[in-house]
Structure formats: structure tokens, C-alpha cells
Amino acid sequence: HGEAGDVVVSTPNGPVHIGEHHPVVVVAGPCSVENEEMIVETARRVKAAGAHFLRGGAYKPRTSPYAFQGHGESALNLLAAARDASGLGIITEVMDAADLDKIAEVADVVQVGARNMQNFSLLKKVGAQDKPVLLKRGMSATIEEWLMAAEYILAAGNSNVILCERGIRTFDRQYARNTLDLSVLPVLRSLTHLPIMIDPSHGTGRAEYVPAMAMAAIAGGTDSLMIEVHPNPKKALSDGPQSLTPDRFDQLMKELAVVGNAV
Numbered sequence: 001h002g003e004a005g006d007v008v009v010s011t012p013n014g015p016v017h018i019g020e021h022h023p024v025v026v027v028a029g030p031c032s033v034e035n036e037e038m039i040v041e042t043a044r045r046v047k048a049a050g051a052h053f054l055r056g057g058a059y060k061p062r063t064s065p066y067a068f069q070g071h072g073e074s075a076l077n078l079l080a081a082a083r084d085a086s087g088l089g090i091i092t093e094v095m096d097a098a099d100l101d102k103i104a105e106v107a108d109v110v111q112v113g114a115r116n117m118q119n120f121s122l123l124k125k126v127g128a129q130d131k132p133v134l135l136k137r138g139m140s141a142t143i144e145e146w147l148m149a150a151e152y153i154l155a156a157g158n159s160n161v162i163l164c165e166r167g168i169r170t171f172d173r174q175y176a177r178n179t180l181d182l183s184v185l186p187v188l189r190s191l192t193h194l195p196i197m198i199d200p201s202h203g204t205g206r207a208e209y210v211p212a213m214a215m216a217a218i219a220g221g222t223d224s225l226m227i228e229v230h231p232n233p234k235k236a237l238s239d240g241p242q243s244l245t246p247d248r249f250d251q252l253m254k255e256l257a258v259v260g261n262a263v
């Protein structure tokens with residue numbers, strides 16, 4: 001631990017502190033791990049742009065059972081290769097407690113997705129292992145429900161929890177996939193010491209809206225950001241419309257440095 005409330009994650013490149021008293025930490029990468037070349041290339045590009053963590057789904061919670069479900073265990077091996085190639089820490093989602101041990105072998109932070117925010121048996125299990133946990137807000141979860149979900153992890157013995165806002169269900173889905181609730185920034189700060197992450201990619205669903213919301217999140221005091229980046233968004237197997245190209249991500253990182261406390 002660093003200062004009270006920080007989450008300190010060890011990565012191949014050294015410890016990364018996530019919290020109020022540290023520069024903004026950026027997690028970047030594709031929605032899904034598609035093949036070795038794309039994940040290693042993305043890792044190198046986002047690392048060069050200044051990201052601290054590589055994200056990428058191996059097990060994907062898709063609305064339709066006929067949509068791409070992720071490459072599973074083989075994608076974990078590709079994440080390990082990208083970790084070796086870049087030195088970046090890895091963040092990937094666990095959907096089923098049966099996969100937790102093998103995910104935790106590769107992941108530096110284990111993600112619990114929006115759809116599992118109140119999967120209490122899964123929360124107890126990620127709480128009983130020692131990798132830090134990224135807990136995304138359920139798509140219709142109140143702040144109280146979200147904090148109580150985090151409490152399950154803390155109560156099971158794991159104090160390293162990061163809260164990630166990823167947009168809430170909205171009545172108007174014509175122009176944005178979700179409503180990114182940036183008001184959680186001051187609200188959570190007043191209620192908890194846990195570090196806060198904002199995910200404007202899932203929060204808006206549109207790549208063209210991501211930079212403005214990333215900057216707003218930094219201005220609002222976020223501790224970290226999650227940004228989806230894909231080498232060829234038009235060909236992505238999931239979430240292409242909200243994914244930045246590596247070039248656009250590189251530009252965004254420079255824009256974020258101007259706003260404030262970034263990287």
C-alpha cells in the first residue's frame with residue numbers, strides 16, 4: 001500500500017499507484033483479444049502513448065449467445081505474450097469463478113463486469129484471492145448497491161478494489177449507448193476512499209465522443225481511465241464503434257496531459 005486508499009498494482013514495468021494522490025492511470029486496449037498480432041501490436045502502441053495497463057477480454061459477456069464470446073483460455077496466453085512484449089499490466093474480465101485461478105495467473109487486475117456487479121458468489125471469490133479487483137458499475141445500479149458490491153470483496157479480505165463507472169441505462173439510446181454518469185466523481189469521493197476509474201468507451205458507445213468525456217473525467221478528478229483501442233476498429237469482433245485507433249489514442253493522451261494530472 002501507498003497512501004491510504006491507493007491501490008498499488010505490481011506490473012512488469014514496476015508498481016502502479018491508482019488513487020487520488022497520484023497521476024491519472026490509463027488502461028487501454030481492445031474490447032476482445034482477437035489474435036496474437038493484434039493484441040501485441042495494440043500493447044506496444046498504447047504503451048508508447050503512455051498507457052499503464054493493457055485491457056482485453058478473453059471471456060466476453062455478450063448480449064446475444066450468437067455473438068463472439070471471446071477466445072477464452074487461449075486469449076489468456078495471448079495476453080501473457082502481450083504482457084511480456086510490453087511490460088504493461090494486464091486487466092481482463094472474469095465471468096465464471098471456475099476460470100478465476102487461470103485468469104489470475106495472467107491478470108494483474110481482475111475485472112468484474114457490469115453484468116456481474118451483483119453476482120455475490122463471484123464477488124466473494126474475487127475477494128478471497130489477492131489480485132486487485134476492478135468492479136464495474138452495474139448498468140442500473142445505484143451508488144449504494146455498487147458500494148455494497150465492493151463491500152463484498154472487501155469483507156472477503158481483498159482491500160484492493162477500484163470502482164469503474166461505465167455508463168448507466170438511459171431512456172435515450174439514439175446517440176449514446178449509455179449515460180456516462182460523471183457525477184459519481186464527487187459523490188464517490190465523498191463516500192469512499194476507493195480509487196475511481198471512468199470508462200467513456202462503454203459509457204458513450206461512440207469513438208467520436210470518447211475524447212471529450214475522457215477530458216471531462218480528468219477535470220472532474222478521476223483517478224484513472226479505461227479507453228478501448230483497436231488497430232482496425234471497423235474490423236473489430238466487438239465494440240468497434242466505440243474503439244479509438246492507436247493514432248487517435250496517442251493524440252488523446254497528449255490532449256489529456258494538457259487538461260491536468262494525466263500520466
Ligand code: PEP
Pocket residue numbers: 031057061112113114115136166202
Ligand atoms: C468490457 O469492459 O469489455 C465490458 C464488457 O464492460 P461492461 O461490463 O462495463 O459492459
Ligand code: MN
Pocket residue numbers: 031032202228238239
Ligand atoms: Mn467492450
